[in-house]
Structures are given as C-alpha cells and as structure tokens.
Amino acid sequence: GENVEQHPSTLSVQEGDSAVIKCTYSDSASNYFPWYKQELGKRPQLIIDIRSNVGEKKDQRIAVTLNKTAKHFSLHITETQPEDSAVYFCAAGLEGRRALTFGSGTRLQVQP
Amino acid sequence: DAGVTQSPTHLIKTRGQQVTLRCSPKSGHDTVSWYQQALGQGPQFIFQYYEEEERQRGNFPDRFSGHQFPNYSSELNVNALLLGDSALYLCASSSGRWETQYFGPGTRLLVL
Numbered sequence: 001g002e003n004v005e006q007h008p009s010t011l012s013v014q015e016g017d018s019a020v021i022k023c024t025y026s027d028s029a030s031n032y033f034p035w036y037k038q039e040l041g042k043r044p045q046l047i048i049d050i051r052s053n054v055g056e057k058k059d060q061r062i063a064v065t066l067n068k069t070a071k072h073f074s075l076h077i078t079e080t081q082p083e084d085s086a087v088y089f090c091a092a093g094l095e096g097r098r099a100l101t102f103g104s105g106t107r108l109q110v111q112p
Numbered sequence: 113d114a115g116v117t118q119s120p121t122h123l124i125k126t127r128g129q130q131v132t133l134r135c136s137p138k139s140g141h142d143t144v145s146w147y148q149q150a151l152g153q154g155p156q157f158i159f160q161y162y163e164e165e166e167r168q169r170g171n172f173p174d175r176f177s178g179h180q181f182p183n184y185s186s187e188l189n190v191n192a193l194l195l196g197d198s199a200l201y202l203c204a205s206s207s208g209r210w211e212t213q214y215f216g217p218g219t220r221l222l223v224l
C-alpha cells in the first residue's frame with residue numbers, strides 16, 4: 001500500500017519568514033495530494049490540494065509543488081503569521097479509491 | 113449549510129466494551145470515510161461507505177465495522193475494545209469522483 005513520509009516533524013520560524021514542509025510517497029499511481037491544517041483540539045481542515053496533472057498551485061501565501069518523477073511534494077507558506085501555528089499533514093490518494101494516506105505531521109510554530 | 117457533524121464528542125469506555133460513533137455528512141455529500149488518529153500521529157483510514165456499502169477498507173481488524181443509512185449518515189462500531197483503541201475518530205465526507213474530503217470535529221475515545 002501507499003506510504004507517506006513527512007518532514008520535518010517540528011519547524012519553528014520567525015514571523016514573516018517562510019516555512020517549507022516536504023513529503024514523499026511510495027505509490028507512483030497516486031495522483032491526488034491534499035494538505036490539511038489541524039489546530040489543537042480541532043478538526044483537520046483542507047488548506048490546499050494538487051492533482052498530478054499540475055506541478056504547482058498557489059493560494060495567497062500558500063503554495064504546493066509536486067514532482068511526480070521524484071515522488072515528492074512540498075508545502076510552502078510565505079510571510080508566516082502566528083495564526084499559522086498548527087500541525088500540518090500531507091496526504092496522498094489515488095483517484096477512484098478515495099482513501100487518503102497521511103503523513104505523520106509537522107508541528108509549525110511561528111514565533112512573534 | 114451544515115458541515116460534517118459527529119457525536120458524541122467524548123467517550124470513556126472500559127476494555128471489552130462496545131462503542132458506536134455517529135457521523136452526519138456535509139449537505140450534498142454521499143460518501144463517508146472513517147479515520148483513526150492516535151495522539152501525535154496522522155489519521156489512518158479505517159473504511160469508506162458509499163450507497164450504503166463498504167467500498168474500501170484499511171488495515172483494521174473485523175472488530176471495526178460500520179454502516180451507512182439512506183440519508184448518508186454513518187456509524188462506526190468497535191467491539192471488544194482494547195486500550196490501543198483510544199484515539200480521535202474522525203469522519204470525513206465527500207461527493208463525486210474526486211471531491212475534497214471534509215472532516216468532522218471527531219469523537220475522542222478513551223478506553224480504560
């Protein structure tokens with residue numbers, strides 16, 4: 001089955017800096033890659049996703065890049081703010097099957 | 113437009129007991145997936161229901177079973193509870209071939 005590895009497990013940045021979280025996946029057939037943000041005690045919330053027919057997607061301060069050849073994808077957050085502090089999860093899925101395989105999460109701390 | 117709802121929010125059980133968790137999908141969604149999230153880890157896929165049938169199952173024992181009702185709501189049942197079943201149980205709903213999965217707030221289960 002699919003295996004998703006995520007790193008780093010913790011990331012601390014200064015407010016205004018950029019943060020990058022990286023994930024690798026094992027199943028070359030996977031073609032859907034969402035990112036979720038989970039604040040303490042709350043539900044995971046989708047922040048951005050990408051499908052394998054594109055290499056990059058942006059939404060304001062957030063961007064995701066995908067390298068299908070290398071089987072890795074990354075989340076980029078620019079101009080970080082304290083409210084970006086949370087645990088971020090990457091996931092991989094296969095169109096038609098819909099089960100998502102999640103990474104182990106990255107705890108992002110943005111220091112004011 | 114109501115989002116995904118789950119009940120109860122918290123539950124305490126003892127080993128060997130049985131538990132039923134409930135999920136109502138987001139309005140317009142017809143597919144429900146269940147995930148188990150242990151403390152400090154990413155969600156793990158349990159199973160998915162569509163058209164009242166289990167479509168796909170993750171690596172969980174038969175003690176975990178489910179059901180989907182005609183109104184698309186779903187239940188997760190766990191029999192013969194073990195200490196290791198203590199976790200946050202998340203329900204996610206979606207619709208269509210590759211729509212986003214939206215998570216509910218989860219049910220936190222503690223097995224003593």
